[in-house]
Amino acid sequence: xxxxxxxxxxxxxxxxxxxxxxxxxxxxxxxxxxxxxxxxxxxxxxxxxxxxxxxxxxxxxxxxxxxxxxxxxxxxxxxxxxxxxxxxxxxxxxxxxxxxxxxxxxxxxxxxxxxxxxxxxxxxxxxxxxxxxxxxxxxxxxxxxxxxxxxxxxxxxxxxxxxxxxxxxxxxxxxxxxxxxxxxxxxxxxxxxxxxxxxxxxxxxxxxxxxxxxxxxxxxxxxxxxxxxxxxxxxxxxxxxxxxxxxxxxxxxxxxxxxxxxxxxxxxxxxxxxxxxxxxxxxxxx
Amino acid sequence: xxxxxxxxxxxxxxxxxxxxxxxxxxxxxxxxxxxxxxxxxxxxxxxxxxxxxxxxxxxxxxxxxxxxxxxxxxxxxxxxxxxxxxxxxxxxxxxxxxxxxxxxxxxxxxxxxxxxxxxxxxxxxxxxxxxxxxxxxxxxxxxxxxxxxxxxxxxxxxxxxxxxxxxxxxxxxxxxxxxxxxxxxxxxxx
Numbered sequence: 001x002x003x004x005x006x007x008x009x010x011x012x013x014x015x016x017x018x019x020x021x022x023x024x025x026x027x028x029x030x031x032x033x034x035x036x037x038x039x040x041x042x043x044x045x046x047x048x049x050x051x052x053x054x055x056x057x058x059x060x061x062x063x064x065x066x067x068x069x070x071x072x073x074x075x076x077x078x079x080x081x082x083x084x085x086x087x088x089x090x091x092x093x094x095x096x097x098x099x100x101x102x103x104x105x106x107x108x109x110x111x112x113x114x115x116x117x118x119x120x121x122x123x124x125x126x127x128x129x130x131x132x133x134x135x136x137x138x139x140x141x142x143x144x145x146x147x148x149x150x151x152x153x154x155x156x157x158x159x160x161x162x163x164x165x166x167x168x169x170x171x172x173x174x175x176x177x178x179x180x181x182x183x184x185x186x187x188x189x190x191x192x193x194x195x196x197x198x199x200x201x202x203x204x205x206x207x208x209x210x211x212x213x214x215x216x217x218x219x220x221x222x223x224x225x226x227x228x229x230x231x232x233x234x235x236x237x238x239x240x241x242x243x244x245x246x247x248x249x250x251x252x253x254x255x256x257x258x259x260x261x262x263x264x265x266x267x268x269x270x271x272x273x274x275x276x277x278x279x280x281x282x283x284x285x286x
Numbered sequence: 287x288x289x290x291x292x293x294x295x296x297x298x299x300x301x302x303x304x305x306x307x308x309x310x311x312x313x314x315x316x317x318x319x320x321x322x323x324x325x326x327x328x329x330x331x332x333x334x335x336x337x338x339x340x341x342x343x344x345x346x347x348x349x350x351x352x353x354x355x356x357x358x359x360x361x362x363x364x365x366x367x368x369x370x371x372x373x374x375x376x377x378x379x380x381x382x383x384x385x386x387x388x389x390x391x392x393x394x395x396x397x398x399x400x401x402x403x404x405x406x407x408x409x410x411x412x413x414x415x416x417x418x419x420x421x422x423x424x425x426x427x428x429x430x431x432x433x434x435x436x437x438x439x440x441x442x443x444x445x446x447x448x449x450x451x452x453x454x455x456x457x458x459x460x461x462x463x464x465x466x467x468x469x470x471x472x473x474x475x476x
Contacts (some may be wrong), residue, residue, distance in 0.1 A: 083326075238298035245297055245317035249324065264329065271328040 002011075013087050014096060017065055018058040025274065026152045028058050030282045033156025033171055036233050048111045049159055050272050053152055056104025056119050060126045060148075062097035066090060067131050075193040101127075108155075115159040122151025139200040140181055143176075150175035153281075168227040171284070177222035178277055179252060181195035184215050185270040212258045215269070217252035223247035226280050250276045289328065289459075292466045293320035304357070307367070311353035312473075316343045319466060326462075331455050339439060344377050344397060347432055349406035350469075354425075358408060362468025373397040398436055405429030409472060428468035433459045438468065 030053045034046070042237035065083055066073065069090055072078035082088040101123055109117035126148035134141035150172035180202075186202040187194060188208060194201045202211040230243055253269040296316045304312070322342065325333055333339075348370045355366040377397060380390040406429035413423035438454045438461070449457075 236298075241313050242294055242298040245294075245313065245320055248317065249321035252321075268325060268328050272324060275324060275328075 008113070009280055016082050017062045017088065017093060017096070019061050023054065023057050025278060026149065027053055028278055029150075029171075029175055030152035032281035032285045033153035033158075033168065034160045036157060036167065036171065036229075037160035038233070039160050045070040045111070045159065048107065049156060052104050052107035052111060052119065053155065054104070055100045055107060055241075057121055057152065059097050059099070059101030059104055060123045062093055062100065063127045064131045066093040066097055067127075068135070069093075071197040071199060075190070075197050077190050077193050094128055104163070112159055113156055114162065114164070116156040118151055118158050118164075119144060122148045122155065124148075125151070136199060139202045139205045140204050141200075142180060142202070146176040146179040147172075149179050154246055167229050167232050170225050170232065174222050174225035174280075175230060175277070177218045177225060178273060180218040181215050181222065181250065181273040182277075184211050185257070185266050185273070186219075187211070188266055189270065189280060208261070212261060216251075216254040216258045219250050219273075230284060233284060235284065235286065239286055243280060245282055287321075289463045289466045290320050290323040290327070291347040292463075293317075293323060296466075296470050302435050304305045304353075307363075311356065315349035315353070316469075318342060319462075323462070326364075326459070331459060340394065341378055341381055343436065343439060344374060344401075346396070347398060347401035347405055347429070347436075348374055350425075350429070351401040351408075354404060354408050356413065369400070373400075391453040394440075398433070402429060402433045402436070406433065409476075419475050422472055424468045424472030424475065426472070428465045428472060431461055431465040431468060432474045435465065 009155050027050065030049060031046075034049055056059055065081065069083045072081050078084060083090060083093055089202065105116060105120050108119040130141055130145040134144055146189075148156040153175055154164065154168045154172040157171060158164055161168075183201055188203050188211060191201075191203055194271075195204055202214060206214075227243060227247060230240055235243075249272060250269075253265065253272050256265045257269055293316045297313055297320065352366060352370045355362050359366075374397075376393055380393050406426045408426070409418065409422045409424075409429070410426035412418040413420050413426070427440060438449075440460060441454070
């Protein structure tokens with residue numbers, strides 16, 4: 001009984017390490033990438049995709065948290081995370097991150113080699129290039145974070161069609177360009193937090209005005225990439241109309257951050273961008 | 287959330303097979319409903335207090351009425367299209383520059399009055415005369431509800447509510463939902 005309780009306590013303390021919302025969103029992009037091919041649905045393949053991606057994404061997220069523990073400790077927004085609070089030790093997190101990552105990549109390898117390569121690339125760009133190498137050095141690290149964020153959708157597409165095609169790359173670009181609308185609004189919202197933690201962000205390096213312009217530009221590119229990908233996939237006219245409506249909302253909010261900046265608009269864009277991405281992924285899968 | 291899903295359904299499925307202009311007009315109308323619904327979910331119903339709401343909410347009756355006129359009165363297509371564009375631009379201009387409140391209110395009342403009457407009367411009369419399925423009258427009911435919502439919003443903005451602002455804030459989401467249900471059901475049954 002004591003062992004069961006211990007395991008239960010441990011597992012519940014590990015769950016916040018995987019940032020369930022973020023992991024779910026990335027997982028949904030992977031599923032959308034797979035479903036976008038509209039091939040015959042193979043349940044075992046789908047199960048493999050979800051399982052391996054979930055493990056790899058969770059593993060890389062935990063490794064991020066492990067490496068950024070010192071940053072989380074000094075930031076108001078993140079100081080109550082399990083590692084920053086000390087409810088999970090750094091060593092535990094490192095082991096858990098490594099095991100989940102290896103399990104995810106290993107499972108991917110069993111399924112398909114090219115798929116595995118894309119999953120591994122996502123993990124490598126996220127943990128090594130973005131988190132360990134660039135995050136504390138340059139605000140441009142977000143580009144690499146974006147590329148790694150685009151890997152699940154590309155991986156899903158690769159698993160479905162067995163190769164990297166233009167649609168897959170467009171879908172990846174859509175996620176890459178969507179990420180600034182999400183992360184940069186976040187950077188502005190928690191500006192002082194990032195400043196305290198000495199993490200270079202676009203608002204701290206280039207100012208709020210330039211950051212807002214970049215958000216608007218990236219929103220246009222994200223909407224365009226998703227739209228073109230949708231046309232190339234051959235989604236129905238009605239679905240395209242709905243995507244256009246949702247993209248218009250994203251563009252309007254992005255322009256509002258440039259021309260009528262306020263905390264409320266910033267927050268709306270941050271939230272709307274997540275809903276937009278999730279909705280787009282569902283629509284591309286239809 | 288249900289309002290958003292219904293509006294999304296109408297954009298994606300409910301207006302298939304129409305000509306270009308009504309398709310665009312209905313897409314804009316239900317698209318505005320969808321995005322507005324999402325913003326209400328994100329920011330709360332208080333967002334309806336915003337200055338921009340008057341401009342955005344005018345799009346819905348104008349686009350709906352344009353779509354209806356285009357579908358059912360071929361001879362009025364061009365005049366009404368011009369009316370809709372000019373009316374909307376006028377609302378934007380009068381809400382963006384400093385002019386007497388009376389003038390901007392009269393313009394808003396005329397535009398909403400004309401568009402609202404089209405959305406309310408056209409489906410109701412067509413249904414009553416048997417020119418359309420009786421269910422089409424629900425679009426007219428939606429038009430009446432949107433008119434009621436517009437009035438409540440107007441009173442809220444001008445600070446002269448006939449009922450308390452708290453009551454208006456409580457009523458509006460339900461009204462928005464009923465209106466969307468009426469529109470979607472009406473167009474489906476038409």
